[in-house]
Amino acid sequence: MRTxxxxxxxxxxxxxxxxxxxxxxxxxxxxxxxxxxxxxxxxFQNKLITLDSQMKSLEAQINSHFLYNTLESxxxxxxxxxxxxxxxMTKALGDMFRYSIKTESELVxxxxxxxxxKNYITIQNIxxxxxxxxxxxxxxxxxxxxxxxxxxxxxxxxxxxxxxxxKRMKGNVKLKAYEISQNRIVFEISDNGIGMDKDxxxxxxxxxxxxxxxxxxxxRSKESIGxxxxxxxxxxxxxxxxxxxxxxxxxxxxxxxxCVPKIE
Numbered sequence: 496m497r498t499x500x501x502x503x504x505x506x507x508x509x510x511x512x513x514x515x516x517x518x519x520x521x522x523x524x525x526x527x528x529x530x531x532x533x534x535x536x537x538x539f540q541n542k543l544i545t546l547d548s549q550m551k552s553l554e555a556q557i558n559s560h561f562l563y564n565t566l567e568s569x570x571x572x573x574x575x576x577x578x579x580x581x582x583x584m585t586k587a588l589g590d591m592f593r594y595s596i597k598t599e600s601e602l603v604x605x606x607x608x609x610x611x612x613k614n615y616i617t618i619q620n621i622x623x624x625x626x627x628x629x630x631x632x633x634x635x636x637x638x639x640x641x642x643x644x645x646x647x648x649x650x651x652x653x654x655x656x657x658x659x660x661x662k663r664m665k666g667n668v669k670l671k672a673y674e675i676s677q678n679r680i681v682f683e684i685s686d687n688g689i690g691m692d693k694d695x696x697x698x699x700x701x702x703x704x705x706x707x708x709x710x711x712x713x714x715r716s717k718e719s720i721g722x723x724x725x726x727x728x729x730x731x732x733x734x735x736x737x738x739x740x741x742x743x744x745x746x747x748x749x750x751x752x753x754c755v756p757k758i759e
Contacts, residue, residue: 566592580621587614595645601732602641602758605672608648609633612670615648619655627659632671637680641758643732646725650684650739650751653721658688658749680757685750691743699741722751729755 566589573581591614594607609631616629651668659666667687675681691699703726726739733756743749 584618584621587617590614591618591648597644601644603644604638605633605640605642606638608642608644608646609638611645612648612651615651616668623660626665627655628665628667630667630669630671632669634672637672637674637757639759640680642680642755643729646729646753646755647682647684649721649725650753654684654686654688654749654751658686658690661689674757675754678757680755682753682755683750684753685748687748690745690747690749692745696741696743703739703741725753729753 566585570582570585570589573579573585591611594611594614597603613629616627620627620629647670651670654668655666659668669685670682672680672682699722702723705723722739722741729738737754737756740752740754741749742752
């Protein structure tokens with residue numbers, strides 16, 4: 496039966512200190528065991544890295560081609576069958592997906608990011624039977640600026656899933672933007688959901704301040720696609736003085752502010 500345990504070298508000191516042929520044999524044996532273990536470890540790690548890369552590549556292929564083409568097909572069928580809600584959802588999801596996989600630049604026009612948010616809200620309102628009121632306040636002088644891609648929609652998704660969904664009644668999400676200086680913009684996303692108590696709020700704030708850490712090959716943490724991921728991306732791209740700030744009160748809602756530099 497094969498085992499994952501490593502081969503063990505000789506550790507009895509009296510044998511290793513011998514200067515005769517027996518001592519030389521023990522020393523060579525230990526060197527051979529160390530070399531075998533090193534080879535097994537490196538070979539195993541290389542295989543893990545290769546498999547993980549293959550998994551990521553396959554995920555990207557499925558995401559960028561298979562899913563988008565399938566959505567287009569569903570949308571065509573829905574239009575032929577005159578099922579309006581499915582047609583709207585698949586069109587919005589297809590547009591979201593096309594926007595997500597564009598790789599020309601990490602920076603996009605704010606107007607494009609807002610369109611991405613609107614597509615997401617369209618899908619959620621069909622899903623939740625138009626129970627989400629979405630209010631948008633973006634000054635025209637800001638809408639032409641460029642921001643880091645995919646930083647608004649995940650925050651709004653967080654507001655709906657953790658704030659409004661548990662409320663089980665009509666809710667409101669508001670997105671507004673304003674300048675706080677000549678070179679900084681704040682996006683404020685607020686909801687009237689269930690909110691958080693002090694312990695929950697402190698936990699989120701502490702979590703945002705933790706340094707990003709790679710823990711395990713192939714691991715796709717659910718937390719990584721939410722607030723922490725957005726905060727880390729902003730800090731890494733713009734600098735540590737930028738990122739997210741969270742305020743919340745139980746039964747009143749949550750407000751998340753995103754501070755980024757103003758880039759024309």
